[in-house]
Amino acid sequence: MEGNLNALTTIFTEFYYWVTIVMMFLIHVGFCMYEVGVSRRRNHLKTLMKNAMAIPLVTITFYFFGWWIYFGFPNGPGITGGLVTAPFAEPWNPLMGTHLSGVNPGETGVTPTDAALWHRLNGVFWGAFLLFSITTASIISGSIIERVRSGAFWIVAVLVGSVLWILDASWGWHPQGWMVKLWGYHDAYASGVVHAIAGGAALAFLIVLGPRIGKFRADGTARDIPPHNVWLVTIGLFLIFTGFWGFYAACNIPLISPATIAGQITGETWTATNIYLAPTTLSAITFNFLMSLSGGMLAGYIVSKGDPFWTFSMGLCGVISTSAGNDLYHPIQALLIGAIVPTICYKLHYFVERRFKIDDAVGAVAVHGYGGFLGVVVAGFMLWGQPSSPYEGFAHINPLGNFAGAVLMFVLGFAPTFVVCKILNSMNLLRVPAKVELEGVDFALNHAFEASVREVGAAEKAMIK
Amino acid sequence: MSTNGMESWALDLKDVGAIYPFQGSEVVMVIIGLVFWIGWHVLQTRHESAEIEADMAADRTGEETRKAIDRH
Numbered sequence: 001m002e003g004n005l006n007a008l009t010t011i012f013t014e015f016y017y018w019v020t021i022v023m024m025f026l027i028h029v030g031f032c033m034y035e036v037g038v039s040r041r042r043n044h045l046k047t048l049m050k051n052a053m054a055i056p057l058v059t060i061t062f063y064f065f066g067w068w069i070y071f072g073f074p075n076g077p078g079i080t081g082g083l084v085t086a087p088f089a090e091p092w093n094p095l096m097g098t099h100l101s102g103v104n105p106g107e108t109g110v111t112p113t114d115a116a117l118w119h120r121l122n123g124v125f126w127g128a129f130l131l132f133s134i135t136t137a138s139i140i141s142g143s144i145i146e147r148v149r150s151g152a153f154w155i156v157a158v159l160v161g162s163v164l165w166i167l168d169a170s171w172g173w174h175p176q177g178w179m180v181k182l183w184g185y186h187d188a189y190a191s192g193v194v195h196a197i198a199g200g201a202a203l204a205f206l207i208v209l210g211p212r213i214g215k216f217r218a219d220g221t222a223r224d225i226p227p228h229n230v231w232l233v234t235i236g237l238f239l240i241f242t243g244f245w246g247f248y249a250a251c252n253i254p255l256i257s258p259a260t261i262a263g264q265i266t267g268e269t270w271t272a273t274n275i276y277l278a279p280t281t282l283s284a285i286t287f288n289f290l291m292s293l294s295g296g297m298l299a300g301y302i303v304s305k306g307d308p309f310w311t312f313s314m315g316l317c318g319v320i321s322t323s324a325g326n327d328l329y330h331p332i333q334a335l336l337i338g339a340i341v342p343t344i345c346y347k348l349h350y351f352v353e354r355r356f357k358i359d360d361a362v363g364a365v366a367v368h369g370y371g372g373f374l375g376v377v378v379a380g381f382m383l384w385g386q387p388s389s390p391y392e393g394f395a396h397i398n399p400l401g402n403f404a405g406a407v408l409m410f411v412l413g414f415a416p417t418f419v420v421c422k423i424l425n426s427m428n429l430l431r432v433p434a435k436v437e438l439e440g441v442d443f444a445l446n447h448a449f450e451a452s453v454r455e456v457g458a459a460e461k462a463m464i465k
Numbered sequence: 466m467s468t469n470g471m472e473s474w475a476l477d478l479k480d481v482g483a484i485y486p487f488q489g490s491e492v493v494m495v496i497i498g499l500v501f502w503i504g505w506h507v508l509q510t511r512h513e514s515a516e517i518e519a520d521m522a523a524d525r526t527g528e529e530t531r532k533a534i535d536r537h
Contacts, residue, residue, distance in 0.1 A: 042533040060502050064495065091498075092491035094483035104470070104482035106489070115482060149517075151510045228537050429510065436520045439530045443520045446533075 009255055010120050016254045017124035023246025024131035026239050028055060031138045034236030035145060038227040038362055042440020043146045050150040051141045057154050058137050058161035062130045064091050066162035070129065073170040080178040087111075088118045095122050128250040129166070132194055135247070137161030139198035140417075142362035144205055147212050147437045152430045156417055160201045168412050169193045172405055175277045175389065179408070183401030184388040188274040189251045189285070189323035191375030192409035199369015200413030202360070208421035209430060211359030213437055222353050225361070230308050237312035241293065244319060248285050248326075251275055263390030276389050280327040288334035292322035295338030303346050310346060313363055317342035317371040324379035324402070328386065337378055345370040369410065376406035 032051050039047040058066075071086030087109045088095040094110050101119040103110050137157035144153060172179035173193040179185035187193055216222055227233045253273045258265040261277045271279040296318020297311055304310035318338030326334060349366035352358050360366070380402025388397050395401060424430040432441055440446070466472075468486035487494075524530055 041536045057502075057505075060498065064499060064502070091495045094488065094491065097483055097485045097491075099483050100478050100481040102478070102480040102482045104488065107482045110482060149513055151506065151513050154509070155506065226537075432517055433521060436517055438534070439520055439524055440533050443523060443529075443533075444516050447523070 013254055014120045014124050017121075017128045017250060020246040020250035021124065021127040021131055024128070024135070024243050024250065027131070027135055027243030027247065028052075028138060030236040030239030030241075030243060031135075031142065032236070033232050033239065034362065035142045037229045037232030037234075037236055038142065039145050040225075040228050040440070042442055042446070044442060045445050046150060046441040047145050050145070050148070050153055051138055053150070053154060054137045054141060054157040054161065055134055057158055058134045059130060061158045061162035062133050062166070063096070063126070064162075066133060066166045067091075067096075067126050067129065069163065069166045070170045070174065073167055074174045074176045074178060076171070076178055080181055088114045088122055089126075095119060096126075129169075131250070132169075132190065132247070133161040133165060136165040136194050136198045139195070139364050139368045140202040140205055143202045143360040143364040144209055145361050146441065147431055148205075148209060149429055149432055152421070152424045155424065156201065156205060156420060159416060159420055160198065160413065164201070164412055164416060165194060165197050168197055168409055172409070173275050175275070175391070179401075179405055180276060180388050181394050183405055184395035184397045185401050185405040186276075186379055186383055186386075186388050186397040187324045187376055187402075187405065188276070188280070188327040189248055191320055191322075191324035191372040191379070192406050195320045195323070195368040195372030196376065196406055196409040197372075197413035199365045199367075199372055200410035201417040202413075203358070203365045203369060204414045204418035205421050206358050206360055206365065207356075208418060208425055211357055212361070213434060215359040216357055220357065222357075222359075227309060234308050234312050237316060240316060241319075244316075245289070248289055248323075249282065252280065252282065252285070253277065254282075261390055264392055265390050273390075274327045278327075278387065278390050284328075285326050287331040288322060288326040288329050289319060291331040292318045292326065292334040292338030294318070295335040295340075296321070296342045299339035299343050300346070303343050310363075313367050314342040314346060317345050317367040320368060320371040321345075321375040321378070323372075324376045325383050328383055333382065337375075337382075341371055341374045341378065342367075344374065369413075373406045373410050376402050376409070 032048055035047050035051050036044050068086060068089040068091070071089045072084050074084060075081035077083040087093050090096070090109070094107050095114060095118045099115065099119040101115050103112055103115055137160050140156065140160060141153060171177045172185045172187055173190065174180070212225065214223060215225060251274065255270055256273055256277070257270050258267060261273070263277065265279070272281055274280050293315050297315035300311040300314025303314070321341035322329060322334045322337045329337070345366040348370050349360065349363050352365070353360070358365070380397065380399035383397040384399060386397045388394050421430055436443065469484050469488065471484060
C-alpha cells in the first residue's frame, strides 16, 4: 500500500507539472501577440520571430547547462558551502532522457535512489523551470522592438534565460539556497527571481540600445508611438494572465508528507508547499492572484484614464508585485499591494522615460522590473519575522534580507546584460542601421512576399479566359 | 538485437533504466548538440548581416519607406 501511495504521489506530481507546462505555453502565445500588436506593420514578422525563437534557444541551452546550474549552485558556491553534485541534471546523464526507474547494467552516473525519485519527475520539473526561463527571457524582448538585431536579443535571451535567472533561483528560490538560509529571502512566486532580474536586464539592454528613431522630440520630450493594434495587445495580455495560472501552480510542490520534507513540521498531515517546502495551498494563491490582478486593473484604469494597454499591464504588474508573498498574504492585502505598487511603477515608467530618455516600447522595465523589485521589498515588511523555511537554523523573513535580495536580483540581471550588450554594440551586432529601422526590419521579407503575390497573381490572371 | 538493448517487455519494470537508443553515447550527443547550438548563432548572424546589407542598398528613393511609415 505504501508503495502504491508513493507511486500515485509521483505520478500525480508528474501530471501536475505537465499541466502547468501546457498552461505556461499560453504566456508565450500572449507575449507574441502582445509584441506584434505593439509593433508597427513594417516590423511584425521580425518582432514575432524574435520572441518565438527564444523558445528553442533557451530550451536547448537550459537542457545543456541551465538545469544543472539550479542544483549545483545553492551554496553560492563559496557562501554556505561548495558546488553541489547533481548528476541527474547533467545533460549526459541517463536520467535526462526516457527512463523507467531501474538501473541498466553498465548505466553510469545513475544511483537507484536518484532513479527512483527522478525518472518520472526530471523531465516535468525541467520543463516547468524551462518555461520560467523562457518567460524571463521573453520579458526583455518586447521592450527593445523595432530597432534591435534579433541575433543580439537571442544571445542575451540565452544569457538571462539559461544562466542568470536560474543562478538567482538557485540562490533565492531553492529550499537550500544561501539567500534563504542567511537572509531569510522570501519570494514564493518569483517577483524577484523572474521579474526583477528580467527588468534589470531589459533596462541595461535599453540603455545600450537607445530609443527608436522619432521617439523623442528635439526638445527631449517623448512622443507616443501607439500600438498598431490595441486589441491584439490586450488579448495577448489576457493570454499572459491565463498562462500565469500555470506559472503560479508550478511554483508549488503539490503534495508532500512532513517526513519527506524532513524539516521541523510535526504530525502526518500532507500538504502542498511553496518552493522552500513551507506549507501553502492552491486556494491561498487563487485568492491572492485574483485579488492582486484586480487591484492592478482597478488602479490602472483610474491612473491611465481607461487606457487599455496600461489597464491590462497594471493588472499584470499587480500580480507581479504581490508574487513574493502571495502564499501568505490576506486577499485584501494582495488587493491593496496590487493596486499601490503598479501605480508607483506607472509613474516611474514615465519619469524614467522623460528623465533618462529610455524608450521601453512595452513598459517591461516598469511592470516586471520595478514591480518585481518593489514586490520583494514589500514582502520583507509584510512577512517580517515569519519563518522562511521549515528547516532549523534559517534566517526569518525580514525587510533587510528581502531588500538586499531585490537589489541583488535587479543587479544580477542588469550588470552582465550591460556588458554583453556593450560588446555586441562594439561589433555592430546590437542595432540595425537607421536606414533599415526606417524601412522596417521586415523590408526584405515584405519584398519577397509582395513579389510572390504579384507573380502568382499574374500567373492566375493569365489563365482567365 | 535492438538499438536500446531491449527485445521484449517480459520483465519487471523496476529493473529497467534508460530506454533510448544508443545508450553510452550521451557525451558525444551533448557535444554534437552544443556544436549545433553555437553553429546556429554563427549562421544566423551571417544571414542577418547579409540581409541588413541588402536592406541598406534597397529603396534608394525612400518611396517605399514613406509608404511603410504611413501604414504605421
